[in-house]
Amino acid sequence: MWIKNVHLVDPAQGISGIRNVLVQDGVIQAISTDLDTGEQLSDEQALDGTGKYLFPGLIDVHTHLREPGLEEKEDIASGSAAAIRGGFTGIMAMPNTQPVIDQRALVEFVKHQGERAGLARVYPIAAVTKGQRGEELTEMVDLRAGGAVALSDDGRPIMNAEVMRLALEYAKLPDLIVITHSEDANLALDGCMHWGETSLALGLKGIPSSAEAVMVARDMLLAAQTGGKLHVAHVSAWESVEIIRQAKRQGIDVTAEVNPHHLIFSDEDVTLNSTALKVNPPLRSQEDCEALLQGALDGTIDFLATDHAPHTWEEKAQPMPEAPFGILGLETALPAVWQYLVQPGRLSVEKMVEMWSALPARRFHLPGGSLKVGEAADMVLFDPLAKERVSRDNLASKASNTPFLDQELRGLPVMTWVAGGLKQKDRRIL
Amino acid sequence: MKWQRKDLLGLRDVSEQEIQFILETAKPMKEVLFRSVKKLPTLRGKSVVTLFFENSTRTRTSFEIAGKVLGADTSSVTVAQSSVAKGESLLDTVKTIRAMQPDVVIMRHPSSGAAEYIANILDVSVINAGDGQNEHPTQALLDMFTLKEHMGELAGKKIIIVGDILHSRVARSNAYGLLKLGAEVIFAGPPTLLPLEMKTLGVQVTYDLDSVLPGADAVMPLRLQMERQQKGLLPTLREYNRVYGLNLKRMEQTGKQTLVLHPGPMNRGVEIESDLADSALSVIEEQVTNGVAIRMALIYLFVGGSANDVD
Numbered sequence: 001m002w003i004k005n006v007h008l009v010d011p012a013q014g015i016s017g018i019r020n021v022l023v024q025d026g027v028i029q030a031i032s033t034d035l036d037t038g039e040q041l042s043d044e045q046a047l048d049g050t051g052k053y054l055f056p057g058l059i060d061v062h063t064h065l066r067e068p069g070l071e072e073k074e075d076i077a078s079g080s081a082a083a084i085r086g087g088f089t090g091i092m093a094m095p096n097t098q099p100v101i102d103q104r105a106l107v108e109f110v111k112h113q114g115e116r117a118g119l120a121r122v123y124p125i126a127a128v129t130k131g132q133r134g135e136e137l138t139e140m141v142d143l144r145a146g147g148a149v150a151l152s153d154d155g156r157p158i159m160n161a162e163v164m165r166l167a168l169e170y171a172k173l174p175d176l177i178v179i180t181h182s183e184d185a186n187l188a189l190d191g192c193m194h195w196g197e198t199s200l201a202l203g204l205k206g207i208p209s210s211a212e213a214v215m216v217a218r219d220m221l222l223a224a225q226t227g228g229k230l231h232v233a234h235v236s237a238w239e240s241v242e243i244i245r246q247a248k249r250q251g252i253d254v255t256a257e258v259n260p261h262h263l264i265f266s267d268e269d270v271t272l273n274s275t276a277l278k279v280n281p282p283l284r285s286q287e288d289c290e291a292l293l294q295g296a297l298d299g300t301i302d303f304l305a306t307d308h309a310p311h312t313w314e315e316k317a318q319p320m321p322e323a324p325f326g327i328l329g330l331e332t333a334l335p336a337v338w339q340y341l342v343q344p345g346r347l348s349v350e351k352m353v354e355m356w357s358a359l360p361a362r363r364f365h366l367p368g369g370s371l372k373v374g375e376a377a378d379m380v381l382f383d384p385l386a387k388e389r390v391s392r393d394n395l396a397s398k399a400s401n402t403p404f405l406d407q408e409l410r411g412l413p414v415m416t417w418v419a420g421g422l423k424q425k426d427r428r429i430l
Numbered sequence: 431m432k433w434q435r436k437d438l439l440g441l442r443d444v445s446e447q448e449i450q451f452i453l454e455t456a457k458p459m460k461e462v463l464f465r466s467v468k469k470l471p472t473l474r475g476k477s478v479v480t481l482f483f484e485n486s487t488r489t490r491t492s493f494e495i496a497g498k499v500l501g502a503d504t505s506s507v508t509v510a511q512s513s514v515a516k517g518e519s520l521l522d523t524v525k526t527i528r529a530m531q532p533d534v535v536i537m538r539h540p541s542s543g544a545a546e547y548i549a550n551i552l553d554v555s556v557i558n559a560g561d562g563q564n565e566h567p568t569q570a571l572l573d574m575f576t577l578k579e580h581m582g583e584l585a586g587k588k589i590i591i592v593g594d595i596l597h598s599r600v601a602r603s604n605a606y607g608l609l610k611l612g613a614e615v616i617f618a619g620p621p622t623l624l625p626l627e628m629k630t631l632g633v634q635v636t637y638d639l640d641s642v643l644p645g646a647d648a649v650m651p652l653r654l655q656m657e658r659q660q661k662g663l664l665p666t667l668r669e670y671n672r673v674y675g676l677n678l679k680r681m682e683q684t685g686k687q688t689l690v691l692h693p694g695p696m697n698r699g700v701e702i703e704s705d706l707a708d709s710a711l712s713v714i715e716e717q718v719t720n721g722v723a724i725r726m727a728l729i730y731l732f733v734g735g736s737a738n739d740v741d
């Protein structure tokens with residue numbers, strides 16, 4: 001199959017321009033600028049990409065698929081369908097399920113459920129500590145052998161610094177990256193939004209930026225001390241960006257991610273009952289949004305990631321202090337970043353694609369991230385003009401806790417392939 | 431003016447005109463309370479439901495008396511705090527209440543925003559009787575009513591609120607209300623209970639109570655929850671009393687007959703000492719009576735209609 005006359009964006013190859021792409025047997029066979037090459041083929045074998053973009057399939061390093069145990073919110077099949085609709089061909093699944101993914105058998109279960117669903121590639125992340133209790137390390141070598149691509153106690157900060165130090169040391173053995181949810185549980189205590197003028201005016205308990213930044217600083221020092229590999233999940237505060245920038249200058253082996261909601265919304269968007277915007281870490285100030293974007297542009301922040309966190313409607317239909325933290329991400333993240341950041345010229349399409357495919361693939365040693373000849377054809381056809389109203393009916397996710405609910409998003413993935421197999425066409429899962 | 435508001439959730443988005451209207455409506459209501467027969471036929475057959483998720487016999491009783499004096503039927507639903515997390519969801523509780531066809535629902539809840547939450551579900555009026563740390567508008571209204579009875583218009587009056595500002599819905603509602611009436615509002619308290627960012631509400635903030643006392647027209651110490659000390663926000667109650675506790679001696683610094691208000695219940699010997707609480711400066715008991723009048727006015731406005739036919 002030829003995809004003709006499409007704007008290919010592939011930062012790993014330094015390509016951003018009109019190309020013809022030949023896919024055969026699930027693999028990229030040729031990329032040509034010679035627009036005649038495709039002409040020889042019949043229309044059934046060619047797809048007209050005029051006016052559209054072709055990206056390597058996006059890879060999301062931070063999703064919560066909720067299976068096993070929390071299937072009322074999401075399961076691996078619905079989560080990977082949501083991924084495919086959102087343009088993601090690979091997703092890393094956080095282990096804070098019930099039970100916690102802290103043994104090889106559970107890692108293999110997640111992997112198999114992903115394969116059974118047959119949509120996006122599902123990569124299990126295993127827990128750093130048994131039961132995510134922050135006390136004893138998991139069998140990291142065995143977890144890796146079972147298919148874990150990283151380690152994280154996401155959702156639960158590792159409060160004991162000595163446990164974190166030991167984790168960074170021991171994770172060197174299986175050569176796995178420790179993904180930190182950097183949050184001081186005492187400083188964050190009971191808060192439900194960013195600590196600032198808005199929280200004080202609304203009487204909602206605040207989570208100060210320091211709750212994140214002190215732990216980011218701690219984790220940098222421990223990574224420096226141990227030489228372990230660290231990845232900072234969901235950076236939200238400018239102080240953290242500054243600390244990570246310094247750490248990278250010192251050569252510490254650290255990467256960081258930012259979630260689209262932290263770039264697009266601030267605490268000023270939060271109202272007394274906006275539970276769709278209740279997320280941890282919380283939406284911070286405008287200055288934080290600005291610092292996060294700067295961090296992304298100068299490479300301090302490496303990846304975009306959704307932190308896709310489904311919750312049931314009933315759970316979110318509570319007053320703010322009682323509703324759970326989390327925003328749905330997979331199906332809206334790409335159009336939202338497109339609409340709020342790329343279109344206004346604040347982030348280039350090349351940078352966006354690099355942060356969401358090439359860089360995560362390289363860091364976590366995952367397939368994909370580029371459409372080089374010979375690579376598996378994990379790819380997304382993106383139509384910048386396609387429009388869709390986000391609704392409970394069209395979301396593939398079981399949940400609908402998105403701030404974009406009932407809003408129209410413009411710029412959508414209209415086809416998604418995994419290993420050359422078409423999984424989504426015109427917003428429908430195949 | 432005509433009362434058009436569906437709910438009273440707080441004073442943040444209520445206009446000065448509306449506040450003055452409520453305070454005016456409360457005046458004839460207060461007179462009723464001093465009659466020998468305290469019963470009006472005005473709201474006969476109307477149903478007032480109080481829904482309390484926190485224990486507060488004082489506030490609930492005040493609303494119930496207000497409803498009864500107006501002739502309405504009052505029912506109270508008390509939901510134990512423990513069941514908030516485990517049992518029935520607030521949504522289901524509110525749907526149950528809705529099915530009982532009340533004319534007005536009065537709610538106290540430990541979560542900020544809970545009153546707005548139920549107001550979005552119910553077609554009938556909701557009066558917020560305190561939601562988390564957000565607002566307690568009827569308390570602020572009764573405070574303003576009491577102040578106005580003693581000092582007339584509040585424009586330019588210096589009013590100090592002392593204590594645990596951070597966790598206080600009373601402080602927030604009073605700030606929003608008093609500022610709209612033109613008063614000068616000062617928050618005083620220890621740094622752990624008074625974030626300086628609160629000045630963005632339009633108030634003055636200080637850690638040094640004694641420095642702002644001169645010239646104060648009214649001082650309102652807030653109830654200090656004992657758990658603040660247990661959670662480490664204060665070293666001891668003794669030290670709190672030394673720095674922020676109000677007594678007659680400390681009040682001499684104001685240089686005038688300064689009114690002392692308290693939202694109750696008082697911790698005598700902590701935020702206020704008995705010599706002051708029981709002195710001529712104290713209007714704390716009047717506040718309780720005025721609380722009933724304010725709540726009558728609100729129930730009346732929400733259930734009854736215009737203020738003209740009260741007599």
Ligand SMILES: [Zn+2]
Pocket residue numbers: 154155156181233234280281
């Ligand atoms: Zn997290």
